[in-house]
Amino acid sequence: MAREAVEIRVIEATLVARTAFHVGRERSGLVADLEITVDGAAHPYVPGTSLAGVLRRVLDPAKADRLFGCPDANPQTGRGSPSGTSKPGASFVTVADAPVVSPRREIRDHVGIDRRTGSAARNIKLTCEVIAAGAALPLRMMVEIAKEDPAAIRDAVDELVAKLQAYGLEIGSASTRGLGRFEVEDHSLRHYVLDLSKFEDIRTWWTLRARRPVGKSPTVPPKLSPGRRENRWRFMVHWRPLQPLFVKDGVRGAIIDQLPLVTFRPRSRDGAMGLCPVLTGSSVKGCLRSHAERILRTILGKEGAAGGEPFLAQVQVDGIAGLFGRARAGKDERAKGRLLVRDTYNRNVFARMPRDMGAADLEKSWPGSAVRTQVSIDRWTGGALDSALFTTLEPEFARSGFGDAGWEAMVFEIDTSPSEAPESKQALALFWLLLRDLVEGRIPFGYGTGKGYGGIEVARVEVDRELPDLDRKSVADPPSEWRAHLREWNEAWGEMLTKIRQEGGHHA
DSSP states (O other): OOOOEEEEEEOOOOOOOOOOOBBOSSSSOSSSSSSBOOTTSOOOOOOHHHHHHHHHHOHHHHHHHHHBBBOOOOOOOOTSSSOOOOOOOOOOOEEEOOOOSSSOOEEEEEEEEOOOTTTTTEEEEEEEEETTTTTTTEEEEEEEEESSSHHHHHHHHHHHHHHHHHEEEEEEOOGGGOOEEEOOTTTTEEEEETTTSSSHHHHHHHHHHHHOOOOOOOBBOOOOOOOOOTTEEEEEEEEEEESSSOOSSSSSOHHHHHBBBBEESSSSSSEEEEEEEEEEEHHHHHHHHHHHHHHHHHHHEEEOTTOOOHHHHHHTTTTOHHBBOOOSSSSTTTTBBBBEEEEEBSOOSSSOGGGGGGGHHHHHSSOOOOOEEEEOOOOSSOOOOOOOEEOOOOOOOOGGOOOOTOOOOOOEEEEOTTTHHHHHHHHHHHHHHHHHHTTTTTTSTTTGGGTTOEEEEEEEEEEESSSSBBHEEEEEEEEHHHHHHHHHHHHHHHHHHHHHHTTTTTTO
């Protein structure tokens, strides 16, 4: 029999992409290995199922089960209520497909680095189509308030709306590598409450479904301070390059061979678009992972990757998966890493795509940059190697100070849910070691780190806790406010290392 509803809630909002995002289709295509999802008219859109899954993750498991439903428990498949506390049942939420407004398509290259050679790993390269920042999604969801336990459903809806407004959403793939951050556009959120026992509200409900103007005023959505998020540590690293630093564009320019990757991004919240260099979250996270593997191999006395070893085997280092995740997780294992790295943008915004510009135009349009000519040397003759001359645009303007003319802060977030899990403290301990080496200037980023590019200097590190900022001195000798946290992390870290040694190296 059908469920009896006493109330309908309709929530509408405009979600604006603050970073590029990718919601992909099942098959690879002609444009890229990973293409975006499009409708029958070839227009990009985000399926309602994807949005419903993202919205579900906003709530804790018990409330998510109550609002979004859960299947019957099945021991053979492992399916059932994630929280183990809710009755099986269908979702009370209906989420509409969201066509992308003002999509700008870009292609990004991804490549794995062979841990033995330091160069691109064999057969580990793909291209990914993304929608640039500044695009918008019209979110529309309907919630039935059932006659059975309506208060619990209302509380869950109010909490969902509050968190949506305060924190936004992370939509699509690679959300831990800089993609998919959305925020609710100012003054766009509408939350309608319709009492199905009243004829006027029923008529309003049909007006809403017909997308005609509605005379009834929406309810005021609950407010939630956009401060620090529960179960998440946020580190903001203020830095500047000491050497030319950029992520190389996968497409060669018409005149200049090697160019920095640039992306469309709104100049401000007014929506005006411009091009700016980007240090992608995937690039930064890859550099951090490689350095973390080196730390763990050193501590555990492990050999480096063997020559000819498959790439996925090279990166499976004991103790690494808690922070960075694993490629092939078992049914009861956590595949997603706890570290989230945002894309980092340069504050200089330019009007033209550099691929179509010559050296003089580039140096004029991008003040401080310079085009360098490089050549490989023939090891037999000692002269220039045939067909090995190429040009590179070095964005030397990025050497500016820590102020408005430089790069934005790098943002790292550590997911510590559940908060008492030892794995979260182990992940924070490993990240602290990475932060120490980052502040010491031991981790370069971007293209050409083996030939003088990518070195950085860190000014300070902010944390979204009531803790003092960190710098090179305080990371080496932490203030007293930090020591209780570091003691907990160190104990969990020591327990993990002991377990790895006892088990002979079979720990995440």
